[in-house]
Amino acid sequence: MTENRKIALVTGGNQGIGYEICRQLGAAGVHVLVGARDPARGAEAARKLAAAGADAASIRMDVTDPGEVAKAAESVAQRYGRLDILVNNAGVLLPEDRPSGSGAELVRQVYETNVFGVVRVTKAMLPLLRKSTGGRIVNMSSSLASLQLHGDPSFELGAFLMLGYNSSKTAVNALTVMWAKELAESGIKVNAADPGYCATAMTGYASPRTPAEGARAPVRLALLPDDGPSGGFFGEDGPIPW
Template structure:
């Protein structure tokens, strides 16, 4: 395998922001692996990207299912021998009542995908990322996970008090810092990206930003130069408060 070839795995890449992240990375000449649970939708995304001249391959990957993650790892190891970029984009949003009326089952379901899924995939793929000359890990977060902004009544998304989703993103930010600290003495950079309030299937297409815009921060962080930041939380305009 050509050592100059860059390979990126994007989870939840068959639609929405994940698809746009894969597309924008592919437009930079990076081979993109479309991580998706649904084979039909993953293959459709692969065909769509290939029709646009992008080197794309569907990889079945369910972030809540360790065997599928292990299979994806072995596929990437056998086919490419390394992984340069991991974008942990897959996530879910469930309608939730006020915290006092919520239930543990809903919280567990959201955390299983949004937090533990990030942890599972990152831990599994890290040996391959260590083989890259400039490994990059980007975790999809949200300004809704900012403890600072949660307490600001003037924050534009202040009404969105969704316990499971918001706190899962707070935890993703913490996980980002932990991995960044562990990898501080390596070329690997680990950051969290906020796409903003984008119109996607997850929110019933109510967002005011396009998925193409939402992908920008993740793509920037996935292609940082050697002197770029690590352990941070950013949108496309710059750092966000924890």
């Protein structure tokens, strides 16, 4: 029964790291809502999770569509009455996104999903998170967002210069800090997670690090105890510099 389980919504939860977040949360006894733009792919992911023993359902959500986000919030409210965990995982990376070649339209396209989508979904779900006894918001970021790391010549990912993507994740970090400060008295904890450079469709499967490994940091933040941190930026091994 979902009344006795935490309820989590993971945007972009039908593949890659998002799917692994769903799987690991499901293994921890959380009822998982797989947010997906494509209803068929979302339903298939939920079926796979259920076959593996998770308590899962799918929910249609294109984070760039205000109408779909509003309908998703209404659906969660009607079915469950609350939301305990929101993982803002949906994101895009465009191959032509380079500092000297990215125009305003390309950057706007990236921000529409990576920044405005996070704002849109969080605003819609916040009333439901306030009804939880211990709400958690996890915003998927990246070490590529870190201005301090980019200022270090030894940064191992320093050659990945993507104007829209990197700056969008820096913006997500800023959102995380502000939401955490505003919601501090509510018990809702808000943190940013770096999954690391993982083998996913977004990266062309070019890394030995698996999506399962990438899901560890966001899952830990999604399941933080009441004395856990808020307003931080964390990878699997601990805090990451801003």
